[in-house]
Amino acid sequence: MTAKQMIYADNAATTKLAPEALEAMMPFLTEEYGNPSSLYSFSRSAKKALTDARAVIAECIGASPDEIFFTSGGTESDNWAINNFVLAKFHRQRNILISSIEHHAIFNTCLKIAQVHHYSITSTPVNEKGRIILPIYKEHVEEFPDGISIMLANNEIGTIEDIAQMADIAHHYCIPFHTDAVQAVGHIPIDVRDLGIDMLSASAHKFNGPKGIGFLYVKQNTVLKPFIDGGQQEAGRRAGTENVAAIVGMATALKLNCERMSDNRRKLKNLSKTFKTIISEHLPDAVFNGDLIRRLPGHISLSLPGISAEGLLHVLDLQGIAVSTGAACNSKSTEISHVLKAIDLPEKLAKGTIRITFGPNNTEDQPRYIADKVIKYCKKQG
The missing domain is CATH 3.90.1150.10 (Aspartate Aminotransferase, domain 1)
Structure with a gap:
């Protein structure tokens, strides 16, 4: 069928995929195929496209361009954020706090961290509507986990969490806060400054962009360790030649959805x-x-x-x-x-x-x- x-x-x-996104991608799949990291003039178009796309995405979520890091999608962004709690050694309590309704990109990453790095994972409960039970959440925060990850909107039941309030509680104890916003970006208004978060994950194919591309927002001055080793792409944090066409398509789709x-x-x-x-x-x-x-x-x-x-x-x-x-x-x-x-x-x-x-x-x-x-x-x- x-x-x-x-x-x-x-x-x-x-x-x-939005037709406008596909149209924007086509030049970089055909004629403008230069590597944005190369120094010759043929690559300038690709390099400029990356710069422009980063600025567009940043504007859509109230961020600065240098706070946007391109990834292969929401799963990688989630993995990077959770592993960064370990790699950056924020508190060394060897504990991560998540909710009981997180996506498997968060759950399974935490399970691996628990096995490999001997961390404990605390899962804070929700009520019958899928909302975080704040008094219990606050008790867990007071145990000083190394990091917290609570999703902005749930993929299965659609509930939107009060992320701003939870991030504020986390920051009162100087604990970094990440939100999986894969289901929310491009569908509800998002301003990372208003949310007060340190990191945010997004995936283009959830808002009419291409598959296999996403981004991780990381607040300025947040310690961010490299997750993929190799070259110096993405400010030395995420190695690998950038998928210029997909990045351009993602930025185009997100801007359209926000408009x-x-x-x-x-x-x-x-x-x-x-x-x-x-x-x-x-x-x-x-x-x-x-x-x-x-x-x-x-x-x-x-x-x-x-x-x-x-x-x-x-x-x-x-x-x-x-x-x-x-x-x-x-x-x-x-x-x-x-x-x-x-x-x-x-x-x-x-x-x-x-x-x-x-x-x-x-x-x-x-x-x-x-x-x-x-x-x-x-x-x-x-």
């Missing part, structure tokens, strides 16, 4: 409202997970009691509808996700949980169509 024949509603997994953000958010909220209204009317036992107010626009986590999420996903796929049962990077697992466990969702609901994430390309009639197919499947199963 081709993209033209399907309804794509899994934008939390990845997004369609269109108000209109996109309004549209996505309406699409979600349409879907939720229809589902609630016909399936009164259905549960919508996450914080219903502080959440990503267009993001729906729906639990259906007595329903197999995998069975529903298969039926929807046969009808040309693409949704997911959770995080795409963990879609092969049949276990209940750690996020749903963390919010204490009953097993009968967790097993019937699907994620629908609308994007700007979705039309007004598509939420109705998807809801109709979900309802028919549930009625048939009941």
